[in-house]
Amino acid sequence: MITTLARLIDAPFDALQRRFGAARMPYVFVAPNLLVFGIFVAAPMILNVWYAITGGTQFMPADRPYVGASNFAELLDCTNHFIPATCKQDRFWRAVANTSWFVAFQVIGLVAISLLTALILNRRMPWRGFFRAVFFYPVLLSPVVVALIWKWILQPDGVLNAIVVGSGGARVPFLLDPGWAFSWTIVVSIWAHMGFYTLILLAGLQAIPADLYEAAEMDGTPHVRVFWRITLPLLMPNMLVVLVLALIRAVQSFDEIFVLTGGGPGTATQYIVQYIYETAFANQTHILGLAATASMLVGGVLLVLTLLQLAASARARGEAGR
Amino acid sequence: MIRFLTRRRGGARADWTDWFSWAYLALGVLVMFGPVLWLVLSSFKTQSALQEFPPSLWPMGQKQVAVPGSDRPLPVFSLPQPDGTSVERVMIRRVGLEGQFIDPADPARHVERARLANVTPVREMHFAIENYIEPLRQFNFARFLGNSLFVTIVATAITLLINAMCAFALSKYEFPGRNGIFLFIISTLMIPITVVLVPAFLIVTGLGLGNSLWGVILPPAATPTGVFLLRQYMLTIPDELMDAARMDHASEWRLFWRIILPLAAPALAVLAIFSVVWRWNDFLWPLIVLNRQENFTLQLGLAAFQGELQTQWHYLLAMTVVTLLPVTLVFAFLQKYITTGIASSGMK
Structure with missing residues (x-):
């Protein structure tokens, strides 16, 4: 049956080759992929600019009146950019402020914990494969599953509160207090993603020549010194890649947090992608222009970060090639 | 014993870094696996057991036994006896503050009476399997599961096919525009879906794919990382194989379909695993495209249900x-492919 199916697929492509000639077949091969990229990635990119410079609540691009840069002006209109309440679009600026704090803490925590874990997993020891798997497992879980697992643990009658009460404390409203909720979005997001970065750093650590360590051991160099003088400098290219990758992903954090806290309490954990999503799709009035403008601003930040990443990985390859 | 535990390769004694490492790993297992384990244990608890505070570790419920004369199992209590011991009795009836109990081993014997305040329920491990069956019957979860399976399988098949075709052309042919096309594909890496949500939704709706599973499947089907991974692998396959087949007048498609594709199986396997995990877990894009419940995937269904x-x-x-099960199985059996895939391409 499978061979019949394979022959069935052969026929149209053979016909195409008779029609266009063998020299043009490469274009036939790249066509489906380019079509999908063109329609769903490149075209939206251009349309996004159109949405950003037009106004109104109309969905069809042709129906939208041209408004120039007024969407940008509205988003950026603030008496004091550090106090979201003084902004015309205070929800946007709150999301920007929340995202900035989130990214700062999450990325520092993520890189530090991933580095520590990678260093430990790089040691010679039994069950190394098992431990590596343990730290990696949450990476594969869906954001919704991650959020529900933690929501169940953090709820007022949850197991964490049982431990707090059991050790003599008072119940903590982990997801209902703005400060706690914000901290937990960071912890949960580190928990879910650290395995990925650990793996990249581990690959970097394993590329460091073992004879360097043997030499240091012979000289009786203390561990801490070995870390600062050998490990860290040689791992730097990988660290840079991990840092920028973590930054790019942290700016786009949405799903786990959306299901875990819904952006609340209030707007304490509302981040920038949620602002875009809600402005465009979830509100009663779909303010597409503002959402598209906000996406362009996020896209700009991501572009800078991606260029940094390309530079970092080019450097990493350069160092590895030496 | 201590000597054995602290022994290391090379005969050196363990120092502080060893102790720290083991403590860290033990904590790591608890923190990374604990929450998932707690979820699984909790999922087998009955609704009333879930409301207990503090919660019990294992799913516990009141012991129930079937007795003749009753069409459903009856609860078991522990009755204190005058001599200080206690016995297990089944409650057959409740009268005010008192209960009427019988001995489950000897139901025909006389009925004992006891005040409810003096008896305690007998608890035993009880797995509430109905938690898994009821949502599939009562709510739409069977439907969500079917939608998720459809999206995952079809999307992965399409992704593999079109990405492999593209990678084949880019790795095995010299043609005008090749480098431009490759650069274009790699540059789409910089445009994550979060940046083009509004217009991507417009296009999907304009094509009549709004609220359809195809609207979820198609837009992310062409993946730059997939093309890149497959291209790198196909570059290592020698061109001589193709030349030999060309002598036999094989068409270009057959070169791809019969020769290169089977040889690229290891790279295809890695991409397939990733695609399955991506599609099964996808949330933001389906959230925007699908807004009728009957089209929800499992992820959307869960998120809506919890709200x-x-x-x-x-x-x-x-x-x-149920939602984390397939991914866990993929992980358990294919972990090696996933970790090497990440280490070699940095994709996630």
Whole structure:
């Protein structure tokens, strides 16, 4: 049956080759992929600019009146950019402020914990494969599953509160207090993603020549010194890649947090992608222009970060090639 | 014993870094696996057991036994006896503050009476399997599961086919525009879906794919990382194989389909695993495209269910376990492919 199916697929492509000639077949091969990229990635990119410079609540691009840069002006209109309440679009600026704090803490925590874990997993020891798997497992879980697992643990009658009460404390409203909720979005997001970065750093650590360590051991160099003088400098290219990758992903954090806290309490954990999503799709009035403008601003930040990443990985390859 | 535990390769004694490492790893296992384990254990608890505070570790419920003369199992209590011991008795009837009990081993014997304040329920391990069955019957979860399977399988098949075709052309042919096309594909890496949500939704709706599973499947089907991974692998396959087949007048498509594709199986396997995990877990894009419940994937169904029915944790937890099961199986059996895939391409 499978061979019949394979022959069935052969026929149209053979016909195409008779029609266009063998020299043009490469274009036939790249066509489906380019079509999908063109329609769903490149075209939206251009349309996004159109949405950003037009106004109104109309969905069809042709129906939208041209408004120039007024969407940008509205988003950026603030008496004091550090106090979201003084902004015309205070929800946007709150999301920007929340995202900035989130990214700062999450990325520092993520890189530090991933580095520590990678260093430990790089040691010679039994069950190394098992431990590596343990730290990696949450990476594969869906954001919704991650959020529900933690929501169940953090709820007022949850197991964490049982431990707090059991050790003599008072119940903590982990997801209902703005400060706690914000901290937990960071912890949960580190928990879910650290395995990925650990793996990249581990690959970097394993590329460091073992004879360097043997030499240091012979000289009786203390561990801490070995870390600062050998490990860290040689791992730097990988660290840079991990840092920028973590930054790019942290700016786009949405799903786990959306299901875990819904952006609340209030707007304490509302981040920038949620602002875009809600402005465009979830509100009663779909303010597409503002959402598209906000996406362009996020896209700009991501572009800078991606260029940094390309530079970092080019450097990493350069160092590895030496 | 201590000597054995602290022994290391090379005969050196363990120092502080060893102790720290083991402590860290033990904590790591607890923190990384604990929450998932807690979810699985909790998913087998009955609704009333879930409301207990502090919660018990294992799913516990009141012991129930079937006795002749009753069409359903009756609860078992522990009755204190005058001599200080206690015995297990089944409650057959409740009268005010008192209960009427019989001996389950000897139901025909006389009925004992005891005040309810003096008896304690007998608890035993009880797995509430109904948590898994009811949502599939009562709610739409069977449907969500079917939608998720459809999206995952079809999308992965399409992704593999079109990315492999593209990678084949880019790795095995010299043609005008090749480098431009490759650069274009790699540059789409810089445009994550979060940046083009509004217009991507417009295009999907304009093509009549709004609210359809095809609208979820098609837009992310061409993946730059997939093309890149397959291209790198196909570059290592020698061109001589193709030349030999060309002598036999094989068409270009047959070169791809019969020769290169089977040889690229290891790279295809890695991409397939990633695609399955991506599609099964996808949330933001389906959230925007699908807004009718009957089209929801499992992820959307779970998210909607937790918003609507806060109190139905017993169903929610069980369905969460169902959702994480396929990914866990993929992980358990294919872990090696995943980790090497990440280490070699940095994709996630």
